[in-house]
Amino acid sequence: MIQKTAEEMAREHKEISISQFFEKNRHLLGYDNKTKALLTIVKEGVDNALDATEEAGILPDIYVKIEELDREKYKIVIKDNGPGIVRRQIPNIFGKLLYGSKFHRLRQSRGQQGIGISGCVLYSQLTTGEPTRVISSTGDGKTHKYEIKIDVNRNEPVILKEEVVEDDEERRWHGVQITFIAEGIYREHKQSVLEYLKQVAISNPYANIVFDSPNGRIEFVRGVDRLPKEPKEIKPHLYGVEVGIMARMIEETKARSLLTFLITEFSRVGKTSAEEICKKAGLDPKIIPKKLEHKDIVNLVHAIKEVKLSRPPTDCLSPLGKEFIEKGLKKELNPEFIAALSRPPEVYRGWPFQIEVGVAYGGSITEHSLMRFANRVPLLYQQGDCAITKAVSQIDWKRYGLQGDKMPEGPVVLFVHMVSVWVPFNSESKESIASYPIILKEIKLALQECLRKLSVYLSGIRKAAVIKEKKLIFEKYAHDTALAIEELTGEDKEKIKNLLMQIVQKRWSEVEEESEKEGENNGEENPKPTENNGSEGESEESGS
Incomplete structure (x- = not known):
């Protein structure tokens, strides 16, 4: 065996760039397979578009197109109506990993690390050798066009083509259009681009999204004509x-x-x-x-750690709120019942966060589904590792009139959303949330409060069905009863039958009215969770 000296081994050591690292470890960015690769590219582009439009105070209009060029080779186009990107920043944003504006800010946003969109550029050039085409305008009458690759050894942008086009008055616009050519496989299933955009439309009901897929055009129409409140930047706690x-x-x-x-x-x-x-x-x-x-x-x-400090401010958070959650679920799922709420802000490791939950039942929903979100971004992969899934699996569903073990059975959709200045993801691909005890507790408490409302609704449906069945039985035998009374008393059977039907109708109207009042009392919303809610959550956890 040939032995090496320390000096010989030292000569083999050299620094690697972040681009080189992710070139060999692209699975860490979400490029595990070709189906997921397409989703990741669309996700990063749409997330950036939503962040940019919201920060500029613009209602988002987003266009996505996936076109098959060859077997397992696709062109992906993402266009938005945001403020655009200034010329000098375009090469670095798309051609340099770990370059961005959000990593150092303590403020709620979708992106955090500055590697999402540049990771798409890296994947595209790695799988097809094609550059990424970027078109941007800030509305100043000039459109900047770039073709960009990444110098992997230096983690620096390589500009292959640069062009400035003067726009006339009628053609002035603002926004960004990105075109990737990458390997992928397009399929429509529970972890597809289509499902991702549908969930984006639910968690961002103020966005209008048009998707030209290989199978045709789908439009997710805006359901709310205003943006959520803008989050503020805070200092570390x-x-x-x-x-x-x-x-x-x-x-x-x-x-x-x-x-x-x-x-x-x-x-x-x-x-x-x-x-x-x-x-x-x-x-x-x-x-x-x-x-x-x-x-x-x-x-x-x-x-x-020994000094009691005030909690961090929560104006850095921008929750969707009850109205936005309900409208998002209603416009895309068309359920017969919806309950939604936002928990009061909490803190983990000094970072403020907030849990929001929606429960939709029946209507167009045909099977159960768990929708997980972090800062309004759908989480479609790594469900088993996520704090949301773990909290949901601890719920005693029978207590709320549903069947099921770890997940509820039947036509029910659970919407669980975590907002935070720093979401504790389990990996760089940002697909699941870490299971901090306080996060698990908040998810359970929010779900339990919504499920209590669903339980009241379901019990009202079942009670109404029993009442209806009994009423039908009485109506069915009203004729026979009237006939028997006629034989005993000599009174006209039709007159007796009409009196019996009046009695049945009056009695069942009273029963239905009592049932409705009972449902209203039991389903009365509590704007602020109480101490009893917390104790119930803890008792259920210990018993499940």
């Missing part, structure tokens, strides 16, 4: 800061004292709290942060 992050922030701060650093660089930290942290850490509040040693930073982080 001390409870979510670990030693390494604290050390980096101290190195980068311009604050001249530790006290000022704690008050100005973090959310919800006042002078009293900052002084208490410094005291517990044994540090001088007036010390220059950059003079802190490693042991001082460790003591500081430990002291933070």
Whole structure:
């Protein structure tokens, strides 16, 4: 066996770029197979389009086209009416992984890492060798056209073609159009592009989406003519800061004292709290942060955990709300019953989050389905690893009038949505949510509250069916009863029959009225979850 020296092995070591890493590990970005690859490209393009239009305050009009060019080779076009991208940013946004505006912002958005759309460019050039074509205008009368690839070794954009077109007054527009040519397989099933766009239309009912698929055109019409409230950017919360992050922030701060650093660089930290942290850490509040040693930073982080701080602000979140959830479910699923709610904001690891739930039953729904969302983005894969699935599987469905073990049976759709400034995904492909206990608890409590309303509705249907059946029995034997009374009393049987029918009608009207009142009382909505709701959730968890 030939032995190598340390010097020989050292010569083989070299730095790799992030592009090289994902070129060999594309499955981490969602390109596990050719069917999923098409979905991932559409998903990244549509997510960016929705983020851009919402941030600009524009109601989204999105166009998606998938055209088969050859066997397992497709052209994917995604166009939006957003604000467009300025010329100097186009090459970096599409030709450089880990380049974006959202990673450093603590604000709710679909994208987080800056590798989504550039990952599509990388996959396209890897599988077909074709560049990505980008057309953009900011509405200034100029349209910029690019053909871009990625230099994998340097993680830098390669501009193959650049053109500027002057638009006349009538042809002025704003937005972005992206064209990819990539390997893929188009199929229509539960984890397809079509299902993804349908769920996007549900979770973004203010968007109008036109999809030209290989099988024809489908339009998801806008159901709401206004956008949700715009989320605000916040500063990090001390409870979510670990030693390494604290050390980096101290190195980068311009604050001249530790006290000022704690008050100005973090959310919800006042002078009293900052002084208490410094005291517990044994540090001088007036010390220059950059003079802190490693042991001082460790003591500081430990002291933070001993001080009670206000929760982070929640105006960084933009939940859909009851109305948007109901309208989204109604326009795409046409159910006979809908219940929806938004839980109050909660916190995990210092990050604020909120859970929203919708339950749709009957109507056009023919089978059960679980729809999972994070910041309004559908999660179609890795269902078994997701906190939403785990929380749903802990529900005792029989308690709410439904059959089933881990999932309910019958025509019921569960809509579960998590909004957060930083969704804890299990992987870079952003397909499932990590199972933090507080997240599981909030999902269960929200589901239980909606399911109680469904239970009242179902029990009303079953009670009405029993009442109707009994009424029919009485009506059926009214003639025989009238005939027997006629023989006993000599009264006219038709007169007796009419009196009997009047009695039946009056009695059953009273029963139906009582049933409706009972249903209204039991189904009365609770705008704020109470302590009883929490205790019920915990008792059910221990019993399931």
